[in-house]
Amino acid sequence: MNRRRCAAAAITVVCAVTLLAVPGTAFAATAAPAAPTAPTAPAAPAAPEPGTPAEKSLEAIRLELEGLYAKAASATDAYNLAEEQTKKQSAEIVKLAQEIVRGQDRIADLKARAGATARAQYRGGGLPPEAQLMLTDDPQLFLDGIGRFRQGQKATHDLMGELAQTQDDLETYTKEASAQWTKLEANRxxxxxxxxxxxxxxxxxxxxEAQLEKKERERLLKLEQEAAYRAQASWLGSGILKSAKGRASGKGRQAIAFATAQIGKPYEWGAEGPGSYDCSGLTSQAWAAAGRTIPRTSQEQWRLLPRVDVKDMRPGDLIIYHADASHVGMYLGDGAIVHAPRPGRDVTITGAGSMVILGVVRPDK
Structure with missing residues (x-):
């Protein structure tokens, strides 16, 4: 009964795989990176001293927009991670289904061989081989028969052992496929x-933003730039980069070349190019172009890639931003990064200290 349930579950998984729509690396951390001195977190950046009620209103709008886009960035990382896990689970289910099909074919073959052995025994009068040997009067025939009997006995034993093992494997594959399917649905x-x-x-x-006049939108952009400039100036003024004299590796230069070639392309959440990118889509594709596969999301890049101190960073390193690691940019040297900022903005170069730095990771360490 257990075998029938196993086979039924296997067939279900194999059929379900045909419905899959499969979509489009861990090191110990080094010294903790130095924290930036400018309190410029998206949720509560340092407010300027606006001079008019209109400017105050626009500054409040800027802060509100930063908060909304920060939440969108965190959700984007969650989406990208779930998508990557879905891809892996889909591929695993396909592999398991293929193993199940092979196992079913193997069981069918083994059963056919076992049936052939049974039929041969039936043609021998229905007596087991050892009984047939006992009835012979020819000593030589008896000795020859003993040898064949032992060989046959071993072959039968091996056949039945392989059949049992294949059935166990099939049941295991079916359970694993069911577990992967459950995870797949959870990630969806x-x-x-x-x-x-x-x-x-x-x-x-x-x-x-749509409710703002053109001049207000222009002023809003200027306020964003001014806030970023103040944060960058404060960060540089701390002297944090005095010892950051490292040079990019060969792969780092390749990654930088790719990333900077994307300048001007629009931000799009979940995008990995070639026409648009989100922040981690840009950095992961840049390092892929340099021959180094890295995690897809900024949070996984922070979690899995080797960390270096901010004062030791070099061009090509990735700077992770905000307490939840929801943003990432590629360091270019001289205190600058290239990154995909947010919806409504394009891939651009900006100050590395214009946002709160969580830490730095090095894909090719």
Whole structure:
């Protein structure tokens, strides 16, 4: 009965795999990176001293937009991670289904061989081989028969052992496939939840911006630039880069060349190029172009890649931003990064200290 349930589950998984729509690296941390001195977190950046009520209103809008886009960035990382896990689980299910099919074919072959042995015994009068040997009067025939009997006995034993092992393997593959399918569905739920969150935050931000006059939008952009400039100046003024004299590695130069070639292309959440990118889509593709596969999301890049101190960073390193590691940029040297900022903005170069730095990771360490 257990075998029938196993086979039924196997067939279900094999059939389900045909419905899959499969979508489009861990090191110990080194010394903790130095924290920047400018308190410029997206949620509460240092406010300037605006001079008019209109400027105060725009500054409040800027802060509100930063908060909305920060939430969208966190949700984007969650979406990207779920998508990567879904890809891996889909591929694993396909592999397991192939193993199940091979196992079913193997069982069918073994059963056919066992049936052939049974039929041969039936043609021998239905008596087991050892009984047939006992009835012979020819000593030589008896000795020859003993040898063949032992060989046959071993072959039968091996056949039945292989059949049992193949059935056990099939049951294991079926259980693993079912577990992977459960994880796959859970990650699809996470994807949908993250997607909904992203769209809600971006829609709210876009609605606010759409209500602004052209001059207000221009002033808002200027306020963003001024806030970034103040943060960068404060960061550089701390002397944090005095010892950061490292040179880019060969692969680092290749990654930089790729990333800077994308300048001007629009930000799009979940995008990995070639026409648009999100922040970690840009950095992961840049290092892929240099021949180094790194995790897809900024949070996984922070978690899995080797860390270096800010004062020891070199061009090509990745700077991870915000307490939740929801943003990443590639260090270019001289206190600058290239990054994909947020919806409504293009891939650009900006100051490395214009946002709160969580730490630095080195893909080719």
């Amino acid at each position: 739920v996470k994807q949908e939840k993250a997607k909904k969150e992203i769209n809600q935050q971006i829609a709210a931000a876009e609605k606010i």
